[in-house]
Amino acid sequence: xxxxxxxxxxxxxxxxxxxxxxxxxxxxxxxxxxxxxxxxxxxxxxxxxxxxxxxxxxxxxxxxxxxxxxxxxxxxxxxxxxxxxxxxxxxxxxxxxxxxxxxxxxxxxxxxxxxxxxxxxxxxxxxxxxxxxxxxxxxxxxxxxxxxxxxxxxxxxxxxxxxxxxxxxxxxxxxxxxxxxxxxxxxxxxxxxxxxxxxxxxxxxxxxxxxxxxxxxxxxxxxxxxxxxxxxxxxxxxxxxxxxxxxxxxxxxx
Numbered sequence: 001x002x003x004x005x006x007x008x009x010x011x012x013x014x015x016x017x018x019x020x021x022x023x024x025x026x027x028x029x030x031x032x033x034x035x036x037x038x039x040x041x042x043x044x045x046x047x048x049x050x051x052x053x054x055x056x057x058x059x060x061x062x063x064x065x066x067x068x069x070x071x072x073x074x075x076x077x078x079x080x081x082x083x084x085x086x087x088x089x090x091x092x093x094x095x096x097x098x099x100x101x102x103x104x105x106x107x108x109x110x111x112x113x114x115x116x117x118x119x120x121x122x123x124x125x126x127x128x129x130x131x132x133x134x135x136x137x138x139x140x141x142x143x144x145x146x147x148x149x150x151x152x153x154x155x156x157x158x159x160x161x162x163x164x165x166x167x168x169x170x171x172x173x174x175x176x177x178x179x180x181x182x183x184x185x186x187x188x189x190x191x192x193x194x195x196x197x198x199x200x201x202x203x204x205x206x207x208x209x210x211x212x213x214x215x216x217x218x219x220x221x222x223x224x225x226x227x228x229x230x231x232x233x234x235x236x237x238x239x240x241x242x243x244x245x246x247x248x249x250x251x252x253x254x
Contacts, residue, residue, distance in 0.1 A: 009118035018114040019089040022096065025119035026085060029061035035116040040067055040077050044105020050076060052112060057096075059085060065098040065107060079107050134184045137214065137238040138167055141180070145170070148212070148234060152178060163197040176208050183215035184238045191215070192225045199231070 007030065008021060025032040034057040040050040055076070058066040065079040083098040094111035138157055145152045151173025159169040168180040179202075181195040191213060199211040211231040218226070218233050226233055 005122070006118075006120045008120075009116075010114075011116055013114055013117055015089060015092050015094050015111070015113065018111070018117055019087055019094050021117055021119070022087045022094070025059070026087065028119070028121060030119040030121050031061060032059040032119040033057070033116070034059070034111075034114060036114045037112040038067075039110045039112075041108040041110070042077055042105070044100075044107075045103055048077070054115075057109060059096075063098075065096075067107075067109065077107060079105075083107075133238060134167070134182045136240075137182045137184060137236065140239055141168055141182075141214070141236075147236065148178075148180070148214070149173075161198055161201040163201055164194070166198050172210065176210055177202060178210045178212060181211070181213050183213070185215070186217045186219065187213055187215035187222055187233075188219045189221050189225060192218075192222045192231070195231060196225075196229055199229075 007028070008024070010017065010021060013021065022032065022034075036055065036057065037052055038055055038057070039052045040048075040055075042048045054070065056068045056070075058064070058068070060066075060081075062081040063079070063083040063085060064081050065083050065085055066075045067077045069076050079098040079100060083100055085096065085098045087094065087096045089095075094114070096109040096111070098107040098109075099105070141148060142154055142157065145154050149172065152170055153172075154168050154170035156169045157167065159166040166179050167182040170178045170180070172178050179195065179198050181191060181198065183191050195211045195213055199209055202209040211229075213222070213226065213231065213233045214236050215233070216235060216237040223233070225231075
């Protein structure tokens with residue numbers, strides 16, 4: 001288990017004390033958390049201003065600069081890794097500036113007072129393992145094409161057409177071309193329309209092309225369009241086992 005060494009945590013520091021601690025954390029490339037009354041100014045690909053309010057700010061050792069309000073999942077503003085960050089104290093207001101060259105932009109956080117400031121140095125070199133996505137469905141179908149239907153033979157993945165990339169293209173037991181559009185969640189009208197555009201790319205021999213939407217389920221509207229254009233739906237959910245734990249056999253799908 002990774003060890004985390006907590007370096008500093010301060011409640012209600014003065015703005016001078018906070019500025020010194022922020023400088024210290026930046027110099028150490030530490031993970032810093034600020035809870036403060038602040039305003040936010042951004043200039044770059046657009047321009048935005050946010051007045052004073054109570055917010056939580058994260059500054060990471062890789063240069064990530066993230067500002068959260070007390071609502072919503074997404075930050076109200078942020079800068080990605082490799083942002084150059086500096087801090088200064090002027091007229092008893094703390095200014096933290098994040099700048100980037102490409103694209104040219106700057107994010108300024110002006111702090112009136114700090115409620116909580118902490119930073120720590122830690123070690124975390126692990127990458128997240130993911131499962132249950134469309135790529136997992138694609139790999140599963142390529143490994144076990146029988147789960148689509150007996151006789152199905154995939155010939156290509158990410159097959160390029162003028163309308164985009166078909167997830168999987170293959171042939172059925174009768175030699176007809178089969179186009180598979182994969183969705184890891186309940187599929188709606190947009191997924192069906194996308195599949196129809198792929199099928200239309202094969203208009204020269206359309207009578208020999210089958211369009212199949214593969215997803216756990218479909219909406220009622222999507223079912224109607226599938227039926228109207230004589231396309232199909234195969235209910236299939238992506239595998240959710242992490243690769244490190246996978247020992248999948250065909251029995252999993254029976």
